[in-house]
Amino acid sequence: MAFTEDDRRFLDLAIEAARTSMSQGGIPIGAALVHDGTVLAVGHNCRVQKGSAILHAEIDTIERAGRQPATVYRNSTFHTTLSPCFMCAGAALLYEIPRIVIGESRTFEQSESLLRDKGIELVIVDDVRCKELMDALIANSPELWSEDIGVESVALESVELDGTPDPR
Numbered sequence: 001m002a003f004t005e006d007d008r009r010f011l012d013l014a015i016e017a018a019r020t021s022m023s024q025g026g027i028p029i030g031a032a033l034v035h036d037g038t039v040l041a042v043g044h045n046c047r048v049q050k051g052s053a054i055l056h057a058e059i060d061t062i063e064r065a066g067r068q069p070a071t072v073y074r075n076s077t078f079h080t081t082l083s084p085c086f087m088c089a090g091a092a093l094l095y096e097i098p099r100i101v102i103g104e105s106r107t108f109e110q111s112e113s114l115l116r117d118k119g120i121e122l123v124i125v126d127d128v129r130c131k132e133l134m135d136a137l138i139a140n141s142p143e144l145w146s147e148d149i150g151v152e153s154v155a156l157e158s159v160e161l162d163g164t165p166d167p168r
């Protein structure tokens, strides 16, 4: 299924959450989990706000959605402002969320070939608003971004974005 008007509306919710996070001094990545057109939860990265090492936007959103039966995940769409890391892709694979709408993949892309190989439909929107949020983060707090994706600050330029682990 191509990008729909509903997708636009739900991605807007994720972008709104990303902006909220930025206004709190946090990392501007947001997500929304939508089941059959109903929003289950909207969340954002909580590294700064909660001092969390694992609450990426997608994980925060799954957590906020609470315990759901398998059939709910299997009929849901994930909307996220930034292409998922392996951790968040793993959560989507675990719960067999069949479709992910991705705001942008230019800043970071790690898991898309894996997700496609597993049969998950990806819709890459390339929304300039998502990219601008990440550009602002990287300009203002590059060390925070490095921390979020598990790379040394000085190595930011050399991060492999094709999913190949950065040699250390």
Ligand SMILES: [Zn+2]
Residues within 6 Å of the ligand: 056, 057, 058, 084, 085, 086, 087, 088, 089
């Ligand atoms: Zn992640």
